Amino acid sequence: MDIHAPISADAISLEDRWCAHNYKPLPVVIARAEGAWMWDDQGRRYLDMMSAYSAVNLGHGHPRILRTLIEQASRVSVVSRAFHTDRLGPFLARLCALSGLDGAVPMNTGAEAVETAIKAARRWGHTVKGIPANHAQILVAEGNFHGRTTTIVGFSSEPAYRDGFGPFAPGFRSVAYGDAAAMEAAIGPNTAAILVEPIQGEAGIVVPPDGYLRRLREICDRHNVLLILDEIQSGLGRTGQWFAFQHEAIRPDGLCLGKALGGGVLPVSAFVARRDVIDMFVPGNHGSTFGGNPLAAAVGLTALEVLEEEGLVQRSAELGQHMRDRLTALAHPAIRAVRGRGLWLGVEIDPGFASARAVCEALMGRGVLSKETHETVIRFAPPLVIDRADLDWAIDRFAETLEALRA
Template identity: 55%
Template structure:
């Protein structure tokens, strides 16, 4: 078993002893990384096929991002939003331009971006749409994952994420993902927004029907409801486009961004929308001590500039086609289904063969790191700097694991 590989298990034991068990990590202790590769404390190398749940889209320690961080560390790291610093305007302007929106509101974590989006949608509903005070509701999808705050888990359908954290926040209506008719039926006069992941990541990289997102956009427009796209995992190049919504030619009213926006160096998130939406916020109504700090802005601006070239979106599309072709060849050979887009894949393993956890343990033994979800499903999301040879290597190791 994988435990037998470890010559230095003390770090694993100490992690188990001194930390709350809110994660169940593989017993691999990483000490350094570069590009698509990780190295553990014993010098063993692993191909990273998770990329920090898409937080590391540009790989580990991308030179331009590291240089931006180092340069900013020598100058200024925090002022709070009580003042304006010299990195702030460039970041907000360039991200707004990338998104095609008027305004950006910087925060830190993805969950903060989601909470911000919820607050803005409610305030927009009361001030602009004229919703009855205190009655705003937001339509969300089954199988969603938007974070783990008490408000967000209130509309989760994952009992591991939700159970025993009540009382729950009201104001959300849950409908089946991909069911446009159910979504339309759930909208009433007090609905202020529809909040969706264009592709459901935690659920197993579930891609909705081709006509779903365009239908959501149409219904939201017809019913005067905001369409909020949670692109925290799916955005910023992961699927072969800047945003996953682009594949269907859809533009939401609000983007929620995070993970890769911080370049794998600092937590950075943001809400992007036009002035008629984000403009409802006035001074003192929302904020963050660290949101939009100089270090975060310096790194995130460089992230936006990397994306502006289109290089990483093209790599994701081209290399993603190679990845999915390799994975499709394993259907019937241990895999029962493959889903995804770009360099993002959800794989359903024959449950009679092994669980997703067992598959990830065996992959780790072979030097490939991935993450299981929901029983026999595993997710692959390698950094966008991965090469063709490395993709072929990952697929070959998976094939070997499935063959036993």
């Protein structure tokens, strides 16, 4: 690959002219993709080590997903929830069986799943727990990322997510992530739920101490508080289990899912929960025109089947350990830490060596695409279908990149 070939300046300038500048993408124009590989509009090939924040767990253009997409779209795609369809029931039944929960609300984006969880928790708190109307409180963790709606960014601890977007909804209290004792101390009579990520993705692939989720489960049981987990990035095989909560052998009361649920082709999400929580929703108090549409349900069911039948969850566990071992063995002075689970690792870069952005740009020149978070961490989260040889190739290119930057 000629790393000095000109980039597609026209495509980039056109996007820059007409699109809001709410992202700072790397200077590459992707024109097609297959499996774990992507090609730009000049024909140069890149290995995808990001998977669209876990949306592409099954790889790009998985043939079974595409076949389902085309076949279902040729029959019926959207009818709204004003009518029953033959696809929604089988999809949600499989999703509930896998999670061990009792019912689900189908939505579209991850943020919608989280908003649905918030509504369910508040209504449960008022209806079941007896919290006075409009006084329900939800505890969240510092460093969280649950989406971009005004309600959600209102309880973010990242200034850039909040600046200029207030006023924000009350009813949330932030507690240090990974500190179960602090979370328990923050519970009051109006606390309806604790909402956390099992691993914080946007914060830099931050893994809490062992036993943290078990402690939260015990605390919630003791205080009659719902435990709601946001597994939009960590769920569906990413960490080497179907769901990250399975690493600690617990079960949440509510679960937010998205991204990989759409098989890499559609936005599909769901809030899955135990029966008394799901029953907080009745006709008229919540809905979505596109949520649960037959096209999304058909694709979602096929995505679950592919994950299971192709053994991608176990593959994530095995290749994830291999990736961790190899990255750790680099022992490069630029690397401060390697953390994560399964095929979801963050490599923290010493800012005195280079910014994570600079490393990602240099890595792009060697045919590997990823993205930094918070200027210090590089994400390594390839599609779960990646070949071991391709994974090794990417790590070799990473090692070369660090050496080139040091020189």
